[in-house]
Amino acid sequence: MAKVRAATVWMAGCAGCHMSFLDLDEWLFEFAKHVDVVYTPIADVKEYPEDVDVALVEGAVATDEQVHLIRDVRRKTKALIAFGDCAVTSNVPAMRNPFGGAEVVLKRSYEDPANLNPQTPREEGILPVLLDRVRPIHEVVPVDIFLPGCPPPAARIQAALEQLLSGEPIKLEGRDLIKFG
Amino acid sequence: MNLAELHDIARKERAAAKRVQIRCCVASGCLSSNGEGVLQQLKDAVQSAGLSETVEVVGVGCMRLCSRGPLVESTADGSLYVKVRQEDASSIISALRGGEAAPERVDPEQAFFARQVSIVLENSGRIDPERIEAYIAAEGYEALAHVLAELRPSEVVEAITRSGLRGRGGAGFPTGVKWATVAKTAADRKYVICNADEGDPGAFMDRSVLESDPHRVLEGMAIAAYAIGAEQGYIYVRGEYPLAISRLQTAIRQARRLGIVGGRVLDTPFSFRVDIRVGAGAFVCGEETALMASIEGGRGTPRPRPPFPAESGLWGAPTLINNVETFANVPPIIRNGPEWFAGIGTEKSKGTKVFALAGKIRNTGLVEVPMGTTLREIVQVIGGGVPDGKEVKAVQTGGPSGGCIPASELDTPVDYESLAEIGSIMGSGGMIVMDEETSMVDVARFFMEFCMDESCGKCIPCRAGTVQMHRLLKKVLSGGATQADLAKLSKLCDLVKNTSLCGLGQTAPNPVLSTMRHFPEEYESLLGRTDGLAASDD
Amino acid sequence: MAVVTLTINNQLLSARDDQTILDAVRDAGIDLPTLCHLEGVSDVGACRLCLVEIEGTRRLQPACVTRVAEGMVVQTDTERLRGYRRDIVQLLFAERNHVCAVCVANGHCELQDMAVNLGVDHIDFEYLYPQCEVDTSHERFGVDHNRCILCTRCVRVCHEVEGAHTWDVRGRGTNARVITDLNQPWGLSDSCTSCGKCVMACPTGAIFNQGSTVAEMERDRSRLAFIVTAREKQQWLR
Numbered sequence: 030m031a032k033v034r035a036a037t038v039w040m041a042g043c044a045g046c047h048m049s050f051l052d053l054d055e056w057l058f059e060f061a062k063h064v065d066v067v068y069t070p071i072a073d074v075k076e077y078p079e080d081v082d083v084a085l086v087e088g089a090v091a092t093d094e095q096v097h098l099i100r101d102v103r104r105k106t107k108a109l110i111a112f113g114d115c116a117v118t119s120n121v122p123a124m125r126n127p128f129g130g131a132e133v134v135l136k137r138s139y140e141d142p143a144n145l146n147p148q149t150p151r152e153e154g155i156l157p158v159l160l161d162r163v164r165p166i167h168e169v170v171p172v173d174i175f176l177p178g179c180p181p182p183a184a185r186i187q188a189a190l191e192q193l194l195s196g197e198p199i200k201l202e203g204r205d206l207i208k209f210g
Numbered sequence: 211m212n213l214a215e216l217h218d219i220a221r222k223e224r225a226a227a228k229r230v231q232i233r234c235c236v237a238s239g240c241l242s243s244n245g246e247g248v249l250q251q252l253k254d255a256v257q258s259a260g261l262s263e264t265v266e267v268v269g270v271g272c273m274r275l276c277s278r279g280p281l282v283e284s285t286a287d288g289s290l291y292v293k294v295r296q297e298d299a300s301s302i303i304s305a306l307r308g309g310e311a312a313p314e315r316v317d318p319e320q321a322f323f324a325r326q327v328s329i330v331l332e333n334s335g336r337i338d339p340e341r342i343e344a345y346i347a348a349e350g351y352e353a354l355a356h357v358l359a360e361l362r363p364s365e366v367v368e369a370i371t372r373s374g375l376r377g378r379g380g381a382g383f384p385t386g387v388k389w390a391t392v393a394k395t396a397a398d399r400k401y402v403i404c405n406a407d408e409g410d411p412g413a414f415m416d417r418s419v420l421e422s423d424p425h426r427v428l429e430g431m432a433i434a435a436y437a438i439g440a441e442q443g444y445i446y447v448r449g450e451y452p453l454a455i456s457r458l459q460t461a462i463r464q465a466r467r468l469g470i471v472g473g474r475v476l477d478t479p480f481s482f483r484v485d486i487r488v489g490a491g492a493f494v495c496g497e498e499t500a501l502m503a504s505i506e507g508g509r510g511t512p513r514p515r516p517p518f519p520a521e522s523g524l525w526g527a528p529t530l531i532n533n534v535e536t537f538a539n540v541p542p543i544i545r546n547g548p549e550w551f552a553g554i555g556t557e558k559s560k561g562t563k564v565f566a567l568a569g570k571i572r573n574t575g576l577v578e579v580p581m582g583t584t585l586r587e588i589v590q591v592i593g594g595g596v597p598d599g600k601e602v603k604a605v606q607t608g609g610p611s612g613g614c615i616p617a618s619e620l621d622t623p624v625d626y627e628s629l630a631e632i633g634s635i636m637g638s639g640g641m642i643v644m645d646e647e648t649s650m651v652d653v654a655r656f657f658m659e660f661c662m663d664e665s666c667g668k669c670i671p672c673r674a675g676t677v678q679m680h681r682l683l684k685k686v687l688s689g690g691a692t693q694a695d696l697a698k699l700s701k702l703c704d705l706v707k708n709t710s711l712c713g714l715g716q717t718a719p720n721p722v723l724s725t726m727r728h729f730p731e732e733y734e735s736l737l738g739r740t741d742g743l744a745a746s747d748d
Numbered sequence: 749m750a751v752v753t754l755t756i757n758n759q760l761l762s763a764r765d766d767q768t769i770l771d772a773v774r775d776a777g778i779d780l781p782t783l784c785h786l787e788g789v790s791d792v793g794a795c796r797l798c799l800v801e802i803e804g805t806r807r808l809q810p811a812c813v814t815r816v817a818e819g820m821v822v823q824t825d826t827e828r829l830r831g832y833r834r835d836i837v838q839l840l841f842a843e844r845n846h847v848c849a850v851c852v853a854n855g856h857c858e859l860q861d862m863a864v865n866l867g868v869d870h871i872d873f874e875y876l877y878p879q880c881e882v883d884t885s886h887e888r889f890g891v892d893h894n895r896c897i898l899c900t901r902c903v904r905v906c907h908e909v910e911g912a913h914t915w916d917v918r919g920r921g922t923n924a925r926v927i928t929d930l931n932q933p934w935g936l937s938d939s940c941t942s943c944g945k946c947v948m949a950c951p952t953g954a955i956f957n958q959g960s961t962v963a964e965m966e967r968d969r970s971r972l973a974f975i976v977t978a979r980e981k982q983q984w985l986r
Binding site for chain 3: 492494509513514662663664665666667668669670671673674675676677678681698701702705708709710711
């Protein structure tokens with residue numbers, strides 16, 4: 030049987046979900062028997078490949094670059110998993126949203142604290158542009174599976190991936206599998 | 211005060227009437243275009259023309275053609291002048307001696323007036339709303355005197371039941387049944403409340419009745435109080451209606467002085483005190499349980515029913531709540547008999563209904579028509595159709611709780627059931643006409659914004675659901691919505707309608723539902739024009 | 749008092765005729781979700797989670813304020829009701845900034861539990877992200893409006909059990925907020941007795957003990973039940 034082409038994607042999040050993924054420890058070897066990891070921040074692949082079977086996407090959508098990335102991922106991926114609270118609810122990255130749009134945030138981050146030459150770095154086409162509003166993934170592209178948690182515990186990730194590999198429709202229920210936070 | 215004295219007042223008032231009356235509208239609409247100044251100038255003109263012996267100038271209530279105010283009527287020849295300016299006054303007076311009056315005249319026989327049937331508005335535009343004698347001369351308080359002298363309370367309830375009168379506040383609950391329920395609930399104290407918290411955008415029927423003929427409402431309330439066994443009444447009127455409040459205060463003061471309200475009404479053992487409670491601007495206080503909470507001094511938030519106010523209302527006592535127009539119908543029903551009333555209107559909807567005609571329509575104003583009149587007649591004939599050669603696209607009835615009726619359904623008769631069938635409601639009587647340039651999605655958005663702002667915040671579906679629906683409607687209008695968003699909007703309509711605590715939330719989706727039902731193509735045509743990622747702020 | 753027989757979820761039950769449907773349902777060990785209901789204080793029927801279907805009644809009725817009646821046939825767990833409940837809980841999450849990951853009540857939160865129990869794994873409505881205040885002017889407690897769901901338990905427990913009526917609600921619609929005194933900082937409140945009943949009553953992390961950090965706040969709801977039983981039945985039971 031051909032191996033499942035899997036990817037992990039990292040957007041606006043703290044990488045804690047990826048850490049939790051690594052907490053799967055020796056089960057990762059089991060996972061690797063069935064899966065080819067074709068894209069992941071850990072391996073530093075530059076282009077998101079075609080024909081990915083499953084992608085775990087960590088983080089919220091906070092910049093224009095992430096909008097492009099998640100649309101690209103969606104186009105090329107069969108099962109998109111919103112991986113962790115930032116992806117599912119936009120969580121901590123969205124705590125800037127109540128304060129207003131991107132300008133307010135940039136000013137607070139770069140200009141207000143500066144003593145000399147307060148300025149916001151801008152470089153067209155090089156620096157990603159902040160969106161006015163951080164959004165959970167499903168507000169930008171359709172999501173197939175939601176795996177909440179901050180981070181989702183390793184056991185929760187394993188349960189989801191096992192269900193996925195079994196080929197049955199995924200059903201996550203109960204405190205151990207879907208609790209926010 | 212007894213019946214003989216009442217008749218005496220009426221006789222004196224009629225005898226004192228001069229040969230010619232110059233009536234000038236002093237209801238809010240005309241006052242806003244200087245009706246007061248016109249009234250004063252007319253009085254001065256009569257004085258300086260030396261006609262004081264035969265001509266009197268009277269400030270009267272609404273003459274209905276509000277868009278063309280100030281309106282002045284001369285009883286000498288029935289002339290009706292529109293858009294009268296202060297400086298036109300002397301020419302109107304000199305016209306009495308054969309001169310030419312300056313202001314434009316409209317034909318009082320034109321359809322706008324001729325097709326109306328006046329029950330609620332019978333005194334409107336004819337009597338001075340600030341003089342109880344004028345009301346008495348127009349057979350005012352006859353019905354109350356008759357009821358107190360001749361009828362048992364149960365017979366009054368019976369008469370109202372037989373008349374077929376239904377609540378004019380919007381839902382159309384049979385008034386007689388409501389009265390009977392309160393009447394048969396045993397209690398030491400009971401209350402009568404007049405709901406004058408008219409809040410629908412574009413609706414001004416109740417305001418007009420209160421400003422034009424406040425005694426009629428007091429009389430209706432007193433009859434109701436006698437019928438159900440209450441001795442205290444409250445009129446809950448919104449603070450945005452200062453003139454109505456002031457005229458009500460005047461009316462209550464005058465009625466009290468004559469012994470028509472207060473202890474021993476008309477020298478009978480029946481007592482009826484009535485007080486005004488002024489609302490502070492919350493639409494939800496038109497909902498009866500919220501209204502009562504507000505009268506009690508609490509936050510105007512609704513509570514679950516049952517118990518209904520008829521069993522446990524104001525301070526836990528059985529309470530009758532009716533709308534202004536409902537009470538206004540009571541005296542003529544008693545005076546002319548329930549059969550007379552039941553002979554007007556349709557099988558299930560009796561009597562007349564007052565509508566406030568507004569929007570894209572030639573004759574903006576007040577309209578009273580028999581139930582069963584078609585929308586087409588109201589809009590095209592009475593209302594004079596849409597100006598500037600445009601076509602009617604839809605008619606909105608029932609305000610934020612109502613719906614939009616497409617032009618294709620204009621032959622629907624105006625009665626409670628027929629309007630409900632096509633996804634709207636009778637409502638309290640706001641009727642807004644829209645022309646072909648109106649965006650129905652924007653209309654839905656407007657009403658949703660209203661409901662969102664006016665939700666009291668108590669129950670979650672109404673508080674948070676209306677906000678989400680408003681966002682989705684804005685998203686549709688901005689071109690960023692998808693089919694999935696429309697599905698979500700429908701789902702929210704279902705949720706908010708079925709799970710909200712009070713009528714405000716339960717009916718808030720109606721404008722969306724009716725526009726989605728009758729104008730689906732307008733929603734569809736707006737979908738998917740942008741990527742929908744624009745910042746959505748309030 | 750009399751006993752009535754009614755059918756709940758096709759199961760024949762008896763209940764006292766002064767009981768609400770909610771009481772009868774819970775006595776029978778059937779789970780029915782609520783957020784604004786709190787044992788010991790009056791019910792307001794505001795959260796709409798306990799809406800049930802009653803045969804012969806057109807509208808859904810809140811179980812917490814609807815009395816049982818002889819022969820009543822009630823459904824508490826239909827697909828339709830579950831759908832409404834999921835939507836209502838989602839509306840709450842979207843309405844304010846409920847960031848479970850950084851909340852004192854994480855793991856001890858009735859809203860969070862409700863999401864788990866109803867299978868809410870994401871929020872289908874757009875988040876509103878309102879700017880909400882945090883008032884920590886009281887020396888022992890704080891209120892974080894980002895986490896408030898306006899259940900008004902604090903208002904009722906303060907008024908009905910403590911008798912202080914420090915809490916109330918201001919504003920309309922989604923701008924409504926719970927307030928202390930006449931919308932003064934809590935720390936300046938003259939009426940607050942610092943009894944902490946509002947902290948015990950709060951279903952989320954909105955009203956909290958100062959000094960508690962993420963996931964640290966557990967409430968002792970039994971203290972509230974103790975006070976109410978003592979007051980109503982003159983029994984001091986622990």
